[in-house]
Structure formats: C-alpha cells, structure tokens
Amino acid sequence: MTTVIDILSWVFLTGGGLFVFIGGLGALRMPNLYTRMHAASLTDTMGAVLVLVGIMLQAGLTLATIKLAAILLFLLLTSPTASNALASAAILSGLQPQEGTVRPGGASE
Amino acid sequence: MYYAVTIATLITMGLALVRALLGPSIYDRLLAANMFGTKTVLFLSVVAFLYGRPDFLDLALVYALINFIGVIAVLEFIRERVDNNGAKKNTGEQNS
Numbered sequence: 468m469t470t471v472i473d474i475l476s477w478v479f480l481t482g483g484g485l486f487v488f489i490g491g492l493g494a495l496r497m498p499n500l501y502t503r504m505h506a507a508s509l510t511d512t513m514g515a516v517l518v519l520v521g522i523m524l525q526a527g528l529t530l531a532t533i534k535l536a537a538i539l540l541f542l543l544l545t546s547p548t549a550s551n552a553l554a555s556a557a558i559l560s561g562l563q564p565q566e567g568t569v570r571p572g573g574a575s576e
Numbered sequence: 577m578y579y580a581v582t583i584a585t586l587i588t589m590g591l592a593l594v595r596a597l598l599g600p601s602i603y604d605r606l607l608a609a610n611m612f613g614t615k616t617v618l619f620l621s622v623v624a625f626l627y628g629r630p631d632f633l634d635l636a637l638v639y640a641l642i643n644f645i646g647v648i649a650v651l652e653f654i655r656e657r658v659d660n661n662g663a664k665k666n667t668g669e670q671n672s
C-alpha cells in the first residue's frame with residue numbers, strides 16, 4: 468500500500484513539475500499577452516493542483532495535509548480571479564486580442 | 577523526487593523573471609509577477625518537505641494571500657489611472 472501511494476505521489480509530482488515547466492516556457496515564448504495568460508494560468512491551476520496533491524499523498528493524514536489543502540483552496544480561488552482581473556484590465560485599457568491577421572492596435576482607436 | 581519539482585519550479589521562476597523584465601506592456605509584467613508568486617508558493621511547499629520542515633507551509637499560505645492581494649491592488653491602481661487619463665473605451669457600467 469505504501470508503495471502504491473509512493474508511486475502515485477511520484478506520478479503526481481512529476482506531472483506537476485512538467486506542467487509548471489511547460490507553462491513557464493509558454494509564458495516566455497507565446498506571441499501576445501492573451502496567449503501568455505493562457506499558458507500562465509495553466510500552471511497556476513493544473514501545475515499547482517498536481518504538485519500539492521502529490522505532496523499531500525506523501526504527508527499522510529497530518530496537520531501538514533490540512534495546511535496544503537488550505538493552500539490549494541486559496542490558489543484555486545485566487546489565481547483564476549487574478550487572471551480574470553488582468554484580462555479585464557487589459558481589455559479596458561484598449562489592448563485588443565488579435566483575430567486572424569488583424570494588426571495590433573488596428574481596431575482599438 | 578522532490579528535487580525534480582524544485583528544479584522545475586526554479587527554472588519556471590527564472591523564465592517568469594525574464595518575461596517580467598522584457599514584457600512589452602505592463603500587463604505582461606503583472607502576469608509574470610503573478611506567476612512568480614504562485615511558483616514561490618509551490619516552491620516553498622516542496623522545500624518544506626524536501627528539508628523535512630513543515631513550518632514552511634505557513635509561509636506558503638501567507639505568501640499566497642499576499643500575492644493575490646498585491647496583484648489585485650496593482651491592477652486596481654492601473655485601472656484607476658487608465659480611467660483618469662481619459663480612457664479610450666469606457667463601458668459605462670463600470671464606474672468605481
């Protein structure tokens with residue numbers, strides 16, 4: 468049973484590390500703000516869930532698991548909210564998302 | 577196995593810093609700062625178990641809250657500034 472939990476935790480942790488790294492790469496390499504936001508919010512939700520669940524499986528049923536669950540709850544509540552507020556502020560400031568071959572700034576004035 | 581996640585998180589924090597330094601608009605920098613904060617929370621959680629000191633989880637918890645409040649505060653500040661500078665498109669339903 469311990470081995471099964473260890474293997475499961477290892478899979479979760481590796482997947483989370485992979486998600487975090489891919490999201491960071493996407494946030495650096497994507498062409499404009501909204502695609503970068505997509506990559507970054509991917510790491511904020513999926514990567515955080517995978518890593519924290521992997522650590523939770525390692526911790527067992529202790530106080531640390533409760534703290535990790537609180538961290539997970541806060542992250543799941545706050546990071547989509549922050550992404551939404553960021554996108555809304557960017558839209559309100561006149562930064563239009565590109566569609567097809569529309570030039571940047573062409574539709575905002 | 578904690579080492580792999582720690583190294584991945586550190587590399588991602590570096591990539592977020594690079595994006596924050598060369599982001600063209602201020603929203604890119606804010607996005608990178610938000611991502612950096614979230615990755616710091618993950619990094620603290622993993623390091624707490626890597627070194628066997630679960631006290632670090634409290635730091636991670638506090639950092640998650642402070643990061644969120646900081647990003648929202650800076651966004652509100654920028655939105656106020658944009659509104660005061662004669663915004664190009666006001667929707668009218670949002671007047672704070």
